[in-house]
Amino acid sequence: MRGKSKVWLAATLAFLLLMMVSEMGWAQRSRARPGKSRTQLEREKRLALKRIKETSRILQQTQQRKEATIGQLNALKEKITVQKNVIQTISSELKYLDSDVRQTETQVQQTQQTLAQLRAEYARLIYTSSKTANSYNRIMFLFAAESFNQFVRRLQYVRQYSEVRKAQAAQITQTQTRLSQQLTGLTAKRQQKSSLLSTQLSENRNLLSIKTQQDQVVTQLSRQEQQLQEELTRRQQSVRRLDDLIAQRVREEIARAARAAANKAARSSAASGSTSRSPTATRRTEAAEEAAVERTDRVTLTPEAAILSSSFADHRGRLLWPVGRGFISQRFGKHPHPVLKHVVIENRGVDIQTNAGEAVRAVFDGKVLTVASVPGMNTIVMVQHGEYFTVYAKLRNVSVSEGQTVEARQQLGTVYTDAEGTSEVQFQLWRNSANLNPENWLGRK
Structure with a gap:
């Protein structure tokens, strides 16, 4: 019996370790995804939809005239560009959802396998325990010990066996709860994916409609060459x-800035020097002023x-x-x-x-x-x-x-x-x- 207990404990630990490694692996793969996060994609989509609304208002103002205009054409081109960005963002969001759905499906499958194994192990524990279920069998098992030390070990074994059964039952309950949460999350993600696919289809129809309007405007403008x-x-x-x-x-x-700079330099030179400047100083000042007036490359700051x-x-x-x-x-x-x-x-x-x-x-x-x-x-x-x-x-x-x-x-x-x-x-x-x-x-x- 002791050998069976050790085997069961080893199997349980192996399953728990496998489950932890699997969940860690999925978390790492999720963090390692390249590109933009879903939060960034959702933000970009909101901004793009806002731009579409603004462009639609501007387009509506240009459509008050019956004749097609370049302004209408420009607004339609902008709307097409932003509409394509929305569709591309939705496609990226769908890729994230596909990955999340596949990941959750795998987690559900692993949890179901773990739960089945735990239930099977628990059933074996119950069957084994049933053989010593009454007090007489337990007492006989304890007092059949050949020594006091063996008696103590058998007593500890009986207590541990009972604790293992309780822990196994609690683990089954926790696994069932986790499985229920995973199934609920999977259902929500599938619904979200379905809704997003409907949105993508709607945005594609909008894009086709805008392109049709653009073609009509181009045709009208071509007649007004x-x-x-x-x-x-x-x-x-x-x-x-x-x-x-x-x-x-x-x-x-x-030129103005250059003259102002030259005049300032001349006044500064006059103030710091003697009242009567030398001919050389006078020529330098005049040359600086002429050069300033002729400067055309940049503003003197x-x-x-x-x-x-x-x-x-x-x-x-x-x-x-x-x-x-x-x-x-x-x-x-x-x-x-x-x-x-x-x-x-x-x-x-x-x-x-x-x-x-x-x-x-x-x-x-x-x-x-x-x-x-x-x-x-x-x-x-x-x-x-x-x-x-x-x-x-x-x-x-x-x-x-x-x-x-x-x-x-x-x-x-x-x-x-x-x-x-x-x-x-x-x-x-x-x-x-x-x-x-x-x-x-x-x-x-």
């Missing part, structure tokens, strides 16, 4: 006017402006968006026209399509350098941040004036809505005379 060509010509003229204005203002600011410029540079990739809501409808650089074939358009900044009446705000602290009107670009505001300049074009009205100091998030004006119902602001970024890609500087919405 002459009108689109005329609009493109007017836009190119407006862009050139804006480029000329920006270049002029930057040159003027570079005061200590305060240098700090502001450095702080602006430190916010690369983290700048505020010039509007609170919207999407980039036309990116920086050269791109093919969305409808006209073999036509390439160039953008000095980014066009951000947004809601009608949306507030346009400063992306960083600075000073208003220019408020002007450019045909085709409506009203523009140019803000200086040391050697950096931000330009906000296509404003309906302006709430700041030249020379005014502004802070980040401060409203500069409101976006202009054109005759086609498209509300769009153009945002440009310059460092001295160099045009920069704003997308590399704006933070994530």
Whole structure:
């Protein structure tokens, strides 16, 4: 009997060890999964669905006209892009759920096997115990000992045997509880997977519907080739006017700052020297002033402006968006026209399509350098941040004036809505005379 007990104890310990190792292995594999976590995926999906709602509102404003417009096409393209992101995120979530379901199924199977083994062992214990169930058999077993030491060992054995039976019964109860929890969790995960599959199917139908709308808009716009060509010509003229204005203002600011620096240096030199300067000192001062006036490469920064410029540079990739809501409808650089074939358009900044009446705000602290009107670009505001300049074009009205100091998030004006119902602001970024890609500087919405 003692041999059987040892065998049973060894088998029980082996099963417990196997179960612990199995659960640890699954936990490690779960932690070792590459890619994004489910929490990140769910967050991205919520943000994408929010962007779809915003884009739908913007699209609805552009659809008030019967004729198709480039604004409608841009909104539909953005909606398709975000819709694809939603579907991709759902697919990633489904992969996680598939893995979780398979893992839970395996755990359930292992727990069922463990439970069956525990029940079988417990049944053998009950059968063995039944042979010495009455008090007479137990007493005979104890007093059949050949020595006192053997009597003590048999007494301990009887007590341990009873404790093992109780522990075995408790272990079976715990295993049954764990199995019930695992089965409940498995059912919930399968339901969640089914719901997510339904959502994915619905989002795929939405994507197909948006693509159909896009095809219809493209077809309508293709019939307006002459009108689109005329609009493109007017836009190119407006862009050139804006480029000329920006270049002029930057040159003027570079020259102004250089003259101010040269004058300050001259006054400092005069104050620290004698009242009558030598001819050599006079020539040096005049040469410095002439060089300052002729400087065209960069802005001469005061200590305060240098700090502001450095702080602006430190916010690369983290700048505020010039509007609170919207999407980039036309990116920086050269791109093919969305409808006209073999036509390439160039953008000095980014066009951000947004809601009608949306507030346009400063992306960083600075000073208003220019408020002007450019045909085709409506009203523009140019803000200086040391050697950096931000330009906000296509404003309906302006709430700041030249020379005014502004802070980040401060409203500069409101976006202009054109005759086609498209509300769009153009945002440009310059460092001295160099045009920069704003997308590399704006933070994530």
